[in-house]
Amino acid sequence: MRGLKKQRRIQVIIVATLALAVSASLIGYAMRDGINFFRAPIDVVESPPPPTEVFRIGGLVEDGSLIRGQGETIRFTVTDGGASVPVTYTGVLPDLFGEGQGMVGTGRLIDGVFEATEILARHDETYMPAEVIDALEEQGVYRHTEDGALPES
Structure with missing residues (x-):
């Protein structure tokens, strides 16, 4: 009996361990496309990711770089002060998107051009994504003020 x-x-322990391993594998498989790493333009220029990697890029839209083409395709350059990366996007841009404004894009780097599938712009005059602020501060382009507001440009 004993x-x-x-x-x-x-x-029971073996079945529970197998169930845990299967669950962890299924969660990992489901999240494989949902995890996008953030890269600053200087990181993209110094070590370009493969064309199959989806990642996020952020910085400021370079002044004078915004070109609206035929149809819905928009071209512009994103910079962090240390490097610039050309971006193409097909779709409708957020209302607050513009030159000199902070942005974050999701997409792939193909032949040196970031092809964005999603573009996000800051939502009011005091907000900029934390990753973009960190990247711009590293390059010495941006300085965060004491009260949390963006410095006047």
Whole structure:
């Protein structure tokens, strides 16, 4: 009787371990496309990711770089002060998107051009994504003020 209980306990532990491993594998498989790493333009220029990697890029839209082409395709350059990366986007841009404004884009780097599938712009005059602020501060382009507001440009 005692051996049967011990054997049953071992079987339950093995089944629970297998169920945990299968669950972890399924979660990892489901999240494989949902995790996008942030890169600053200087990181993209210094070590370009492969064309298959989806990532986020952020910085300021370079002044004079915004070109609206035929149809819905828009071209512009995103910069962090240390490097600039050309961006193309097909779709409708956010209302607050413009030159000199902070932005974050999701997409792929193909032949040196970031092809965005999604563009986000800051939503009011005091907001900029934390990753963009950190990247711009590293380059010495941006200085965060004491009250949390953006410095006047």
